[in-house]
Amino acid sequence: MESELKATFAGLIGRCSSVPRAPSTTNARITKEAIGRFHHAMNESRERVGNSLTASQAASTSTTKAASSTPL
Numbered sequence: 001m002e003s004e005l006k007a008t009f010a011g012l013i014g015r016c017s018s019v020p021r022a023p024s025t026t027n028a029r030i031t032k033e034a035i036g037r038f039h040h041a042m043n044e045s046r047e048r049v050g051n052s053l054t055a056s057q058a059a060s061t062s063t064t065k066a067a068s069s070t071p072l
Helices: 002-018 024-069
Strands: none
Touching: none
């Protein structure tokens, strides 16, 4: 039983250690690129939301101005 467990663990360790690993610089570069893409997407969505808010604010402001400038 003990020898079977040792053989099983040795096989698992052998498989794990034979898996090729990416160098840490590659991982850092990939992470940096992913963070950059995320920030870019966030900025674009903020601009879209800001532009739509500005347009709706302008529409409501012009409606309010038109209503207030109309003589009663």
